[in-house]
Amino acid sequence: MICRSLASATALAAMIAVLLIAQAPAAGQAASPATKAAPAKATPAGKSWTPPRTPDGKPDLQGIWGNATVTPLERPKGLGAKEFYTDEEFAKLAARVRQGDVGEEGELGAARENALRYDISLYGGFDITKARFASNKRTSLIVGPEGVIPPMLPEAKQRNAERAAKNKGHEFDSYENRPLSERCILMAQEMIPMLPAAGEGNLLQIVQGPGYVAFLHETDHSTRVIPTDGRPHVPQNIRQWQGDSVGHWEGNTLVVDTTNFTALSAFKGSGEKLHLVERFTRTADDTVTYQFTAEDPTTWAKPWTVEIPMTKTQGPVYEWACHEGNTMIATILHGARVQEEEAAKKEAK
Amino acid sequence: MIAGVAVLCVLSLAAWPSPAQAPAYRAPRTADGKPELSGIWQALNTADWDLEGHAAAAGPVPSLGAVFAKPPGPGVVEGDEIPYLPAMAAKKKENQTNWLKLDPEVKCYLPGVPRATYLPYPFQIVQSQNNILISYEYAGAVRVINMGARTKAPADSWMGWSNGHWEGETLVVDVTSQMEDTWFDRSGNFHSDALHVVERYTPRSADTLNYEATIEDPKVFSRPWKISMPLYRRVEKNARLLEYKCPEFAEELLYGPLRKKPSN
DSSP: OHHHHHSOHHHHHHHHHHHHHHHHHHHHGGGSHHHHSOOOOSSOOOSSOOOOBOTTSSBOOOEEEEOOOOOOSSOOGGGTTOOBOOHHHHHHHHHHHHTTOOTTTOOOGGGSTTOTTOOGGGGTOOOGGGOOOOTTOBSSSBOSSSOSOOOBOHHHHHHHHHHHHHHTTOTTTOGGGSOTTTTTSSOTTTSSSOOOOSSOOOOEEEEEETTEEEEEESGGGOEEEEEOSOOOOOOTTOOBTTOEEEEEEETTEEEEEEEOBOTTOOSTTOOTTOEEEEEEEEEETTEEEEEEEEEOTTTBSSOEEEEEEEEEEOOOOOOOOOGGGOOHHHHHHHHHHHHHHHHHHHHHO | OHHHHHHHHHHHHHHSOOGGGSSOOOOOBOTTSSBOOOEEEEEOSSTTTOSSOBOOBOOSOGGGGGGGOBOOBOOOBTTSSOOBOHHHHHHHHHHHHTHHHHOTTTTTOOOOTTHHHHSSSOEEEEEOSSEEEEEESGGGOEEEEEOSSOOOOSSOBSSOEEEEEEETTEEEEEEEOBOTTOBSSTTOOBOOTTOEEEEEEEEEETTEEEEEEEEEOTTTBSSOEEEEEEEEEOOOTTOOOOOOOTHHHHHHHHHGGGSOOOOO
C-alpha cells in the first residue's frame, strides 16, 4: 500500500485516475443487471441468459473488470450463519452507505478515514457514499454457513510466528526485512487470489487468444498467461511468487488451477503447499463472477471458498510501474542508518 | 531543413522492399480471419548488447569471465549506423562508458519498445480481435495493443501506448508516449520523450516472424531509422513464460550499500 505513496509521479497520476475510474461505475450501478441478478450459487450461470462467445467459440470473459466492494471477507460476528441479505435488507444497507455509513456490516480497510500511514484522500478522495456492497447480496465474501477463514493449524501458526519473530527488531536492517509489497515484488492487489478493497481500482483486464487466457492486473502490471489446453503444471521444483497457473473450460466457466507457490508468497498465512482453484464465469453482460477455493493442508484444516462479483468498467488500465519509481526502500534504510549514526554519536558524548 | 530531410527519409524507408515480402507466405488465420501471430516468440541475436554491429569484447565484471562477455554480432540497423545528431552522439558515448551504472535493464526497469522485443527472454502474443496483449518474460512487462479506433495515451509510460492495425499480412503498431528513461540496448543507445516507434510484425513461415521497427525522435536523431530481425517461435512442447520478477535481483545493487553494518 504505502509503496504507492512514494511511487513515481506517473504512477501517482495513474492511481488518481484509477480511483476515479473505479468509482465511476458505482453511480450507475443501481440500475445495472448485476444488482438485479439472483445471488450466484455454485453454478452461477443464469438460466436464460447466454454468455457471449469469442470467435473460436469459447465463453467471452474479455474486458476490464473491477471488484471494489465494502463487503468484508469474513462475516461480521452479529450475523451468525446468515449468508445472504434479503432484498429489503440489502436496499437499506445501500441507502445507509449513500449517507456515508458502511456500519458494522462493511469493511473499509485501507480506505478507513484514519488508516495509519495511508491517507487515501491524497489519491483523489475516497467517497464513502459511493462504496458498495457486493451485488450478490452476500454478507461475507467467504461462502458457506461459517463465513470465516477456517482456524489456522498449530504448525502454520508456529511457522508464521517464527518468521515474524526472526524479523522483529530488524525491520529496518535491510531491504530483505521489508514487506514484499514495499519491494514491488508482490503487492496485495496483484496477488492471486484476487481480493477486493473498498474504493480502489484493482482492475483486471482479460484478453483471450487461441488456447490462452491472459489476466493483466493493473496493480504492478502483474500478468498471467494461462494455457487452457489441459497441460500439467511446470515441475514442482519451479517455485514462483504467483505460482504456476493452468486452466481449462468447464461449460461457461474458466477453471484455473494454481500450485508451485514459494514459501514466502503467503496468502493469509499460507505456505508453499497452497493450492488455488479459481473459477471465472460471465454471469451478465457487465458481470464476471469470480470464485476461488484456497486449500493448504499445512495451514488450514479445510479448504475455504470466496465469491466476488466483478463489474465491467471502462478503463483504461494504466501502466502501474512500481519498482521504477520506488524511492521508498532507499529512503527507509537511509533514515534508519542516519538514526543509528546519531544514536552512536550521542552515546560517544 | 531537418524536417525536410526527415520527410525524405520516411519516404525512402517506406519505399524499401520489405524482406518479409520476398517469400509471399500466407499465415494461418484466426477465427475472425486475421493472420495468426499467437505464440511464444524470441529474438535470436545480440541486438540487446548493441543494435549496431560489434566485435566480441570482455564483459564488465571480471569475476564472470567468459560467462558474461559481450558476444559479437553483425547488427540489426538498416544502413549499419544510428543517425545521431552530433551533440547526441556524445551522450551515447557517455552512456556506453557508464553502462552498468546507467542502463535501466541492470536495475530491472521496464524496457520500453522496441527493446522489449529483443531482450534475451521470450514473450507471448495473445491475439484477440479488439486487443492484442503482449506479455514479456523480462520484468513481467506487458502491453495491450488497441486494435480498435485509435486512442490517445492518458499518460506517458515505460511501455508506451500502442495502437495497431492490419496491413495485409502485417500487424502494424504505432507506439507513442514512452518515458525518456528507457534505452535501446546495453551500449547506451538512447532516445528522448519524443520517441515514436512504428513496429511491423509479418509472418514469414510457420515458426518465424519478421520484425521491423522504425524509430523517429527528432530531438536525438537526424532522421528516422530502422531495425529489422526475425523472431523465432519457441517450439518446445513445454514452452512457457515463467516468472522473472527481477526487482529482487537488483535490490542488492540498489539498496545493498544501505544495509545495517554489523555492530562490533
